[in-house]
Amino acid sequence: MFFLPAKPEIYSPRSRDNYDTITIMNLYTLDLNFQNVPQTIASYLIVGPDGPVLVETGPGSTLTNLLAELQRHGFKPEDVRHVLVTHIHLDHAGAAGWWAQHGAQVYVHHVGAPHLINPDRLLQSATRIYGDKMDTLWGDFLPSPAERVTAVYDGDVIDVAGLQFTAIESPGHARHHHVYRLGDIAFTGDAAGIHLPDMPMIDVPAPPPEFELEVWEATVDRLLAENFTTLYPTHFGAVNNPAEHLTALKGLMGETAVYIKTQLDAGLERDDLVDAYNHWNRTRARQAGMNDMAIHQYETSNPWYMSVDGISRYWRKREKNAQSGSR
Numbered sequence: 001m002f003f004l005p006a007k008p009e010i011y012s013p014r015s016r017d018n019y020d021t022i023t024i025m026n027l028y029t030l031d032l033n034f035q036n037v038p039q040t041i042a043s044y045l046i047v048g049p050d051g052p053v054l055v056e057t058g059p060g061s062t063l064t065n066l067l068a069e070l071q072r073h074g075f076k077p078e079d080v081r082h083v084l085v086t087h088i089h090l091d092h093a094g095a096a097g098w099w100a101q102h103g104a105q106v107y108v109h110h111v112g113a114p115h116l117i118n119p120d121r122l123l124q125s126a127t128r129i130y131g132d133k134m135d136t137l138w139g140d141f142l143p144s145p146a147e148r149v150t151a152v153y154d155g156d157v158i159d160v161a162g163l164q165f166t167a168i169e170s171p172g173h174a175r176h177h178h179v180y181r182l183g184d185i186a187f188t189g190d191a192a193g194i195h196l197p198d199m200p201m202i203d204v205p206a207p208p209p210e211f212e213l214e215v216w217e218a219t220v221d222r223l224l225a226e227n228f229t230t231l232y233p234t235h236f237g238a239v240n241n242p243a244e245h246l247t248a249l250k251g252l253m254g255e256t257a258v259y260i261k262t263q264l265d266a267g268l269e270r271d272d273l274v275d276a277y278n279h280w281n282r283t284r285a286r287q288a289g290m291n292d293m294a295i296h297q298y299e300t301s302n303p304w305y306m307s308v309d310g311i312s313r314y315w316r317k318r319e320k321n322a323q324s325g326s327r
């Protein structure tokens with residue numbers, strides 16, 4: 001079940017007020033096989049009337065896999081002229097600089113844009129988290145030439161390859177995050193959480209330092225109001241029941257935040273809290289019928305300790321703000 005061949009999804013959007021042409025395009029979910037674990041990080045290849053577009057590049061460490069996948073679909077690197085990334089986290093945009101250096105135009109949230117052009121600060125903070133695992137996990141993060149980077153704002157329409165992608169501001173997981181609407185489907189990055197193919201579980205990726213519960217809940221409401229027919233989270237593949245998925249995500253987000261808060265209030269130290277949260281998630285996964293391989297896939301997509309650190313930070317910040325009366 002983990003090695004399904006990539007199949008095209010022929011897509012024809014319903015016509016809508018602002019979308020009166022019916023476009024037929026091919027959409028492929030490319031498996032970047034991150035850390036040799038299948039179906040954890042996706043890159044999406046959309047072949048429009050005028051050529052291919054890539055949404056998400058994955059990290060530098062999976063570039064060879066991405067290029068092989070593209071070749072399997074008949075594309076050389078130089079055929080890809082337009083690359084959209086939802087945000088600048090390494091698993092989503094790590095290879096963006098490589099594409100920019102090879103002449104592709106990279107579209108990214110305006111707050112993230114400077115960090116693609118000069119990734120020093122981004123890499124410094126990532127190194128603080130990952131230490132000597134940086135290289136194995138993420139590979140090279142090359143700087144993008146400034147003229148190859150297009151800074152994107154909420155509501156911008158990116159008109160490329162005969163397709164119109166609309167950027168939807170979607171903070172909460174990160175402050176600098178866009179969901180890209182295409183017709184009535186959406187590439188959701190991390191804003192719609194994590195759901196792996198055929199799995200009965202959703203996960204909340206909440207890495208430090210930008211997780212904000214209320215902000216993300218508002219984003220989920222915004223996505224719900226769009227009435228998308230299909231979501232394409234980067235981790236991983238099509239979600240065909242957006243309303244049900246997003247409602248469950250919102251519930252889980254609150255539940256997860258409350259769980260971490262309760263443990264913090266009980267005085268649990270960080271490492272014990274990580275153990276407790278791992279146990280909590282494993283129990284949730286097993287109750288849903290998942291095996292070890294499936295659990296490993298989820299942990300590879302989003303190490304659970306990350307969410308512990310991100311959500312703990314959120315609560316501490318709130319407490320500090322409450323004490324100083326700024327919130």
Ligand SMILES: [Zn+2]
Pocket residue numbers: 087089092173174190205
């Ligand atoms: Zn992310």
